[in-house]
Amino acid sequence: MRKPLILVLIAVLVVLYASLFVVQEGQRGIVLRFGKVLRDDENKPEIFNPGLHFKIPFIETVKSLDARIQTMENQADRFVTMEKKDLIVDSYIKWRISDFSRYYLATGGGDVSQAEVLLKRKFSDRLRSELGRLDVKGIVTDSRNRLMTDVRQALNTGSAGDDEEIQTTAADDAIASAAARVERETSGKQPAVNPNSMAALGIEVVDVRIKQINLPAEVSDAIYQRMRAEREAVARRHRSQGQEEAEKLRATADYEVTRTLAEAERTALITRGEADAETAKLFADAFSEDPEFYAFIRSLRAYENSFSGNNDIMVLSPDSDFFRFMKSPEATSLVRP
Template sequence: MNRLVIAIAAVVLLLVLLLSSIFVVDERQRALVLQFGQIKDVKEEPGIGFKIPFIQQVVYYDDRILSLDTASLEVTPLDDRRLVVDAFARWRISDVERFRERTGADGDFAIIAGQQRLQTVLNSALREVLGSVTSNTVLSADRVALMNQIRDQAARETAELGIEVVDVRIKRADLPEQNLEETFNRMRAEREREAEDERARGQEAALRVQSLADRTATELRSEAQRDSDIIRGEADAARNRIFADAFGQDPEFFAFYRSLSAYEEALQGQNSTLVISPNSEFFEYFGGDQIEGSARAAAGVRPTNAPVRTESNVPAPVGQ
């Protein structure tokens, strides 16, 4: 009976020892085998591993890509416009042994310590990179290049920690609350100044166009006036030439025509009154003889008592 109990106890002890020496590594984990705080083995592949029971222990670390949301950080770009920046990072443990040595902790405590170290590095990289550009660059599409630069700088500084920085993104970059009103006023003033400049340039262009139009109109009027004066002068010259030819052909009819034109100009309207001597030369053609003579001159008829000149090819008698 005693032997049976001893045998059962031995079997149970062997099972306990066997189970205590076996550990399983999940595909999402990495494991370190420690003996009195010293690393004896690294299990990076998923599967079953063995250790010395009660002497060695296994510490597990997450092998997945982890996230870290940084606290709000105030940075000052080149133009001295302070910005409040929120960022997040994606990272993973690349070297388990180095990570444990640098953090000095195991398991979840090591993850927390690693995140604290990583946040310190990220804050430093954010201040350095964003402080080398203007705030407009941070708020523009160039932010992607800045984030890549921050990621590369943080990856170089955390490589000795056994950490691989996969990605860094800026979630928010805003002005502090106390600077918003001042910034809005400055932006409003800049827009008003630009509007004034645009209006001034428009007014200048309008004046330039108006002056050009006025000059063109003056030139056109001058040319038209010049042409009209030339045409009027030519017409007056032609009229005077016609009058001169008419006067040369029949002076009496020309005088009669001029008198009639003078009567037409002077005696207009129903109440025209002239105080003038009846014997004045102005009424020369109001007499019957003058009118009759002028009418005959207009018709081309000579008076009856006018001498008649005849021409003949028959020679006159000699001595007569």
């Protein structure tokens, strides 16, 4: 009795375990029965919120959809501005699922890659249209935030039709086709959705951002060469101006040196002349008081200068007045006759 009871209990537990499924926080669940989606009264896929739910074991399976914000990195692409200049723009998109039933039907079973392909194509077309209305200065300055806001709103709400001159692209056709498929597979009154917007796929674009804007390699090289030539011209101009200022400073310094030396020499000559005049005046005043002593001193200096060498020879008469101070005091007189 106990063994069959245990087997029955185990079977009940297995069935009960297979009948339960948990939808994690940040996800939504869709139940498929024999590969077909369970639908509600409006023929829309039935969405299970996070929590514990029941299903028919071994018959129904659960597919999970990510309800969190997802990031899609876009490969850097070339865009043309209003000035017909090429730019390499690197960007990314933040998006999430806003209508899970519509998203599931529009993307062929919740295929993320298909949703991102359509989103990327739509974003590229819209960004190309917006960048074509701006110049480079407007893109890299304050207009960038407004540009991103306009692109995000356009992706969520679609083009305004008569208000904007935007041609229908392949991405618009693909999104409209997906929206039409959703309308065919559901019944009941559906909220009005622009088939030109990402809302037609059940997607909401949370944010779009431009990470960096670069110039193409060939344009960057040309701009670099032009900037280098301009900087070299400025450097040459500054160097020539510096050399000119240096020459002016050297000329001014040389002039100041010459003028200072000339003034110093002039002052020295004047001082030396005044000193010589003062010396001569002092000698004259001193010797004028005793002319005989002055004559004696002058004669001694003459003797000193005349007999300075060892082999000096002088041919003079002994009675010459030059030797008068060499004679005996009795024969000479300090006073000339």
